[in-house]
Amino acid sequence: MACPSDTFNRPINYLRISVTDRCNLRCIYCLPPEGISLLPQSDILSYEEIAAVTSLAAELGINKVRLTVGEPLVRARLKDLVALLARIKGIDDISLTTNGILLEQYAAELKQAGLKRVNVSLDSLCRDKFARITRHDKLDAVLKGLEAAKACGLNPVKVNVVVMRGINDDEVGDFARLTISAGWHVRFIELMPFVRDNPPDGHSIAGKVGLHPAFVSANEVKEHLRSLGTLEPSLPIAGNGPARYFRFSGTSGTVGFISPVSQHFCFSCNRLRLTAEGKLCPCLLSDREVDLRQRLRNGASSLEVKKVIVGAIRAKPRKHRINGGNTSKKRLMSQVGG
Ligand code: SAM
Numbered sequence: 001m002a003c004p005s006d007t008f009n010r011p012i013n014y015l016r017i018s019v020t021d022r023c024n025l026r027c028i029y030c031l032p033p034e035g036i037s038l039l040p041q042s043d044i045l046s047y048e049e050i051a052a053v054t055s056l057a058a059e060l061g062i063n064k065v066r067l068t069v070g071e072p073l074v075r076a077r078l079k080d081l082v083a084l085l086a087r088i089k090g091i092d093d094i095s096l097t098t099n100g101i102l103l104e105q106y107a108a109e110l111k112q113a114g115l116k117r118v119n120v121s122l123d124s125l126c127r128d129k130f131a132r133i134t135r136h137d138k139l140d141a142v143l144k145g146l147e148a149a150k151a152c153g154l155n156p157v158k159v160n161v162v163v164m165r166g167i168n169d170d171e172v173g174d175f176a177r178l179t180i181s182a183g184w185h186v187r188f189i190e191l192m193p194f195v196r197d198n199p200p201d202g203h204s205i206a207g208k209v210g211l212h213p214a215f216v217s218a219n220e221v222k223e224h225l226r227s228l229g230t231l232e233p234s235l236p237i238a239g240n241g242p243a244r245y246f247r248f249s250g251t252s253g254t255v256g257f258i259s260p261v262s263q264h265f266c267f268s269c270n271r272l273r274l275t276a277e278g279k280l281c282p283c284l285l286s287d288r289e290v291d292l293r294q295r296l297r298n299g300a301s302s303l304e305v306k307k308v309i310v311g312a313i314r315a316k317p318r319k320h321r322i323n324g325g326n327t328s329k330k331r332l333m334s335q336v337g338g
Helices: 047-060 078-086 103-113 127-134 139-151 169-181 218-228 293-297 302-314
Strands: 014-018 064-068 093-098 117-121 157-163 185-190 231-234 244-248 254-258 271-274 279-281
Touching (some): 047 271, 047 293, 064 078, 078 093, 103 117, 117 139, 127 139, 139 157, 169 185, 169 244, 185 218, 218 231, 218 244, 271 302, 279 302, 293 302
Parallel strands (some): 014 271, 093 117, 157 185
Antiparallel strands (some): 244 254, 271 279
16 A cells, blocks of 8 residues: 655655663663653553554555664563564564664564564774763673674664764774675764753763754764775665665675754655654654554544544654754654664
């Protein structure tokens, strides 16, 4: 079935599903060291509820789903959700965004359940720096997770790097060289600003409004990489997400740039987001949302739920407003990396 379009004629075929609000890292641009207040388990959609919403979305023409935010692999038996989603007629692409720490343990069973591909967030290749950015000394686990994902046939495996001036911008060349020497698919992501309710801790760069001093534009990263060789435009390796792709001549790996701040990609936005507590968000970066959980738990008919999904699609704004600094943390949590 043809996928639905929003009022700006953008085809919407992609559902990002937040499977949990829990995370096993505390990245400095994302969470305070103590974490955030967590939802009671009963507020979080069950796998059956997520599958029910996805199934109705698929009947409307959604064909791709991504599991993300906080850290999907901390939710027990994620493979059961993947298996449920893989059985839904019309869903032909199931992907995952993860910090990779638990990937070595789960990659094979997720692949077997129907997961196609994975994005792994990795902001530094240096143990100390990785620990400083994520507040956990887990670089080895992530690297093992990456290898396990490749070994079991998840393809492609993309690496997401949030570039921060004075923190990890000196490593962009090292990451890019891995696209040449090891065929990695690396995507450099611009640091997004956000508003949060909790005051930022002394070591956090989360919580600032507007362009943070650590912000580095995608263009600046690209300029920097010129010293390594000519970057030729490349077709996306999978999916039709927001990254612009390049490769160094004659190499199999790719370098992608995701620039939500300097060059928004709203004109090609094809997404809806389902939060862990069952809210449907028309835009990943605005606070507008509609509750599905209560409707599901009150026995809403399929038609009713489908109407809400169509309503959310029709409510998609023309563009996000993160540069206005009015977007909450919750929204930014699942924006990129997809
Ligand atoms: N836990 C999973 C992970 O680490 O990939 C999924 C959730 S994480 C919030 C999704 C992606 O958003 C990651 O690639 C992360 O680096 C990115 N991200 C989070 N906050 C960001 C920010 N302020 N600016 C840019 N990217 C951000």
